[in-house]
Amino acid sequence: MDCKQVTDGPWSIAVALASFLAQGILGGHVYTTGIFYTIFKQQYPGASEVAISWMCTLPLTLWFIVGPLGSIFTNRYGCRICSVIGGLLASFGLTLCYVSTKFYMVFVFYGLLAGIGNGIHYVGFVTAVNRYFKKYRLIANIISTIGVTFGMAVYAALVPPMTETFGWKGTLLILGGISFNLCALGCALFPTVSQSSSSKVLNIGLLRDKYFLLFGVQYLFCNLSSSMIFLHLPALLLSFETGASYWFFSLTVYGIANCFMKVLYSVIVYLRKPDSSIVYTGSLTISGIVMILLPALQNQVWVIVLVAILGCTCSVTGGHNVEVILYLVGQENVSDGLGFGQVAKASGSLLAGPLAGLLYEASRRYDT
Template sequence: MAYKPRYVDSHWSLVVGISSFLAQMILGGYVFTAGIFYTIFKEQFPDKNEVVVSWLCNLPLTLWFLTGPLGSVLTNKFGCRLCAVIGGLCSSAGLALCFLSTNFYMVFVLYGIVAGIGNGVHYVAFITVINKYFLKYRLIANLISSIGVTTGMAVYAAFIPSLTETFGWRGCLLIIGGISFNLCALACSLYPTEPKQSSKRAIELWLLQDTYFMLFAAHCVFCNLSSSIIFLHLPALILSFDLSMTVTSLALTVCGLANCFGKICHSVLGIFRKPDTCVTYTFSLLVCGTVMILFPLMQHKIWILFMAALLGSTYCVTGGYTPEVIMNLVGTENISDGLGFGQVAKATGSTVAGPLAGLLYQWSSSYKTSFYIGGSVMISGCMLMIPVIVILRRRRNNQKLSVYTEVVLKPET
């Protein structure tokens, strides 16, 4: 009888799944509402130019991706539970200590760097443990976990403006830091599923020589560059239309809820009918890029909310489909390495996005430019996926032909 690690596919797995959902909700809540903090910091630090403020607000997302390798090292060294506790402490402390900040540079270090590093470390620990606790329902567990990110965005977007108005921006960050301290409590649910391994497999550097994987990595750079610019300037664009902060937060909430609904629809589709993941992923992002370009064309409230819903529902494929595309490219045995390199590619796009967003506004004095450029970059990234779609279809057809030849045409012995 094959060995099955303890707690795997057990009742405790459900507890871990819920903990992962809540953890992603807390992390995604403040990271993906960076656009709201952009408007806040821009008002509080009028002496700082657009580039610097944009960079600050984009740092938490950038470091979320960039510190993925650090999270992997800590997870391998100390285990998922301790790694998640360390990340939670770092994230909550960075946000809460902003209450004591007296200048822009303290906010830059605490909000942008300290909390951002904590995000990445905590995220890697929870994503790793999800794949250890679930075997039969692993795909569904990962999809539900990713829904937590956009649920957090929808919830936080609704109450951050109220918190800021009542307690000020420092008090708001102190409260969010206190909420983030729950990341440590959630980490306590991560019991080890198996004995600690004495050695780890080296990272597969050959992936960097694979043409099609590198095309996908370049696509990830384009995708995150585009989305980071859009979500950073989305609240500022709506406010520039002389619409209220209430409409702005409502648009972000609608975007987050539509993203969650889209993920649920894709997970149901995956259960009852296996779609071509690469084609579905690329087509959805192609539509997303088109929506970005069309978004600023009208300034009516209904149009804004409708386009926000389309933006969230089309961008949702980056949560559940990305691991599937990577697995199809590199194989199941190399999925962790593929995800690691994918995170670095995403971080590259996010790193460039902050300063670029500021430069675009300085150059044009309009937030519409960010949407036109961002949408064009997203569409260009989708074009890079065409050779990937072709090679994956060719591999799938060859596998089917191989199975047919071996099973049907195999001579009787």
């Protein structure tokens, strides 16, 4: 294939589809850690609540925090090599959990290695999507990131029966095999002119932009709250004395609502072209209110309604956030902006696990 970039062309659609599938695999892994949280608590009763919470937030945390490393790989070697390297690390991390005999081994493989692979792979793919699209860039970002919540909904339905059939180690072995497909999907990212001609390593100057820094602070607090929700929602619902199938269902409802709203947003953007930053800010304000209400309203119907609203409002973090970053830093700095933005998100996720563990140990209640 010719290495020249064909913006908004036929191969752009193939890249967007590959991104959808790749983000489905990543999202399925990192946003169902709450299921493995309950499993790890049973398998390692001697481990502290803080350690288990921290380990289960690491896949999401490192997905974000290694963003600058992914940016360096992307700028130096191109999106394809960056994505393949990340896919290998993610696959090896989950697969090696099968031979783990100690808690610290699972901590390293499940939390650290797979999380680093997720982050490197993600930056390569998101950068590629923004290079292959111009006119339909926001729509492409929204549609491709639907894969994240689609994967979460699918994994939420498949992981519990898989753990019953194959055990938790066998399930992680299968998920490691699925993650190996990230390498094949990365091969779809043919080099572009902007990839092959780039010589910069990382644009540190973005950290002097006060508006970009404020966006980073917002990213931190947004992910601090959402990480707690994803990690402890299953445990919270179990504390309401609901059945396991109920919280599996709640994660699926979140994923479906999130996917639906992303599609609706893409249609609205195409027809009306609203201000992305206003949509982004308004939606996250509503999501914050919903998070406050969630532990207070323990009625099963209300919980499902609130989870659905949460899925709708949080959908802006998978498309509009990229558009806001592009507005702040420009197309030429998109991979750097994504990298630094991921670090801000990671900081929130990194704080969420230990903080949630400490709150639970102090109160013995998940609604705290």
